[in-house]
Amino acid sequence: MHEHSPQGLFRSRRAGSPSSHSKVPSWLLHEQGSEEGWAKTEPAPARPVEEEYIKDFINSPQRKALSTPSFLVVSGSQGIGKSTMLNNLMCEHVKNGKKVLPLKMSSRPGEDLKLNEALPKALQAVNLSRYHLEQVEYMLERVNETSKRRTGSAVVVYLQLTTKSRGDKFSRDACDDIASTLGAFARNITYDKAACKFILEVSVSAVADIIKERFNMSDLVLVRPLPFEDFTSVVKEVAKQGNGFGTLNKVLADDKVAEVLKYYYIRAGGNFRDLGEILRNVSGEGQKGADAVIERVEQWYMRRVEPIQRKLDDQEVKDYLLKVAEADPMGYLPKSDKDTKMALKLLREEPADCTLRSTTSETVALKHWHFVAKLFQEDEQKLRDAGCM
Numbered sequence: 167m168h169e170h171s172p173q174g175l176f177r178s179r180r181a182g183s184p185s186s187h188s189k190v191p192s193w194l195l196h197e198q199g200s201e202e203g204w205a206k207t208e209p210a211p212a213r214p215v216e217e218e219y220i221k222d223f224i225n226s227p228q229r230k231a232l233s234t235p236s237f238l239v240v241s242g243s244q245g246i247g248k249s250t251m252l253n254n255l256m257c258e259h260v261k262n263g264k265k266v267l268p269l270k271m272s273s274r275p276g277e278d279l280k281l282n283e284a285l286p287k288a289l290q291a292v293n294l295s296r297y298h299l300e301q302v303e304y305m306l307e308r309v310n311e312t313s314k315r316r317t318g319s320a321v322v323v324y325l326q327l328t329t330k331s332r333g334d335k336f337s338r339d340a341c342d343d344i345a346s347t348l349g350a351f352a353r354n355i356t357y358d359k360a361a362c363k364f365i366l367e368v369s370v371s372a373v374a375d376i377i378k379e380r381f382n383m384s385d386l387v388l389v390r391p392l393p394f395e396d397f398t399s400v401v402k403e404v405a406k407q408g409n410g411f412g413t414l415n416k417v418l419a420d421d422k423v424a425e426v427l428k429y430y431y432i433r434a435g436g437n438f439r440d441l442g443e444i445l446r447n448v449s450g451e452g453q454k455g456a457d458a459v460i461e462r463v464e465q466w467y468m469r470r471v472e473p474i475q476r477k478l479d480d481q482e483v484k485d486y487l488l489k490v491a492e493a494d495p496m497g498y499l500p501k502s503d504k505d506t507k508m509a510l511k512l513l514r515e516e517p518a519d520c521t522l523r524s525t526t527s528e529t530v531a532l533k534h535w536h537f538v539a540k541l542f543q544e545d546e547q548k549l550r551d552a553g554c555m
């Protein structure tokens with residue numbers, strides 16, 4: 167499946183400084199006060215399926231047919247590179263002379279999303295200050311018209327919704343509230359009024375799932391973890407450039423890197439962020455060597471699997487999870503009443519950091535399937551069978 171050479175993985179898609187795009191109005195490159203953030207992109211291995219789908223969406227004529235989604239929700243496990251991929255795609259779009267309006271928001275359980283402030287502020291920052299905040303749809307329509315006239319394409323609003331603190335637990339009700347607010351907002355600006363293209367990145371998977379279920383004009387793009395080989399290439403390449411993972415070469419000798427990354431990947435999959443954190447912690451405490459890193463990985467891993475481990479005391483849950491783990495990497499299951507009931511039960515218990523996620527209304531998938539596979543002592547072989555290693 168992934169036949170490209172490690173070198174071929176990296177595309178040079180650095181956007182350069184915003185001012186270097188003479189034809190592109192600079193406001194479209196700004197990330198609410200930070201030019202740096204938007205222009206800086208990481209070397210990115212191809213995620214052909216996800217990227218193709220998103221490109222088709224942003225390049226298709228606005229509201230072509232009812233069968234085309236009017237907005238996209240991009241979801242996937244935390245820290246696997248959703249924002250990195252989307253930032254790169256948006257940079258490419260802007261380089262092609264198109265317009266993108268990036269927005270960043272964070273949420274916390276129980277806190278209202280201030281959508282009606284964020285978008286107008288971003289629009290005002292692009293020189294529409296003569297309008298009032300209530301006129302957000304109108305402002306967006308104006309921007310969209312200008313964009314279409316000048317570039318032939320609708321403006322793409324890319325909203326990154328992150329959680330304020332990664333430890334935050336979102337109850338099913340909190341996910342429900344966020345999904346309703348976001349979904350209604352997105353439907354309004356893209357479907358009721360064709361005022362932009364809209365891409366919404368959410369890191370709480372339950373929110374993405376609820377939007378997909380309730381708003382049938384939307385579509386869900388699930389970003390999959392990179393296979394082990396690609397994951398390793400990215401980490402090594404980034405470490406070599408001295409960017410993120412800069413501590414990798416400080417704490418590990420060259421001949422230990424492969425072994426440690428494999429140990430990590432079997433437990434954490436393609437989660438880049440937590441690897442960075444683990445390495446920084448080891449380095450911060452003045453430790454080094456494979457054993458020190460592996461010990462940290464193990465601690466991190468035990469914290470993550472503990473809730474699943476507790477569930478395994480219930481034989482019915484255990485049988486179900488085993489079945490899901492055997493299904494495939496994303497744990498797709500055929501629909502049966504009993505399975506659906508069990509999935510819902512687990513979702514209700516733990517919607518945020520949930521063991522389970524439904525990727526479409528018809529299927530149920532295991533989010534951290536490899537954790538479960540590991541608990542059943544099938545780790546590496548399971549990943550191999552699934553083509554991840």
Ligand SMILES: Nc1ncnc2c1ncn2[C@@H]1O[C@H](COP(=O)(O)OP(=O)(O)OP(=O)(O)O)[C@@H](O)[C@H]1O
Binds near residue numbers: 208211244400438442
């Ligand atoms: N292709 C890549 N090359 C280099 N670093 C990467 C790559 N993908 C991800 N990273 C690094 O991993 C970290 C997490 O990536 P990113 O923020 O894109 O993940 P995410 O899936 O959007 O996370 P979240 O769920 O929190 O939104 C970042 O620090 C980023 O620099």
Ligand SMILES: [Mg+2]
Binds near residue numbers: 248250367369
């Ligand atoms: Mg992100």
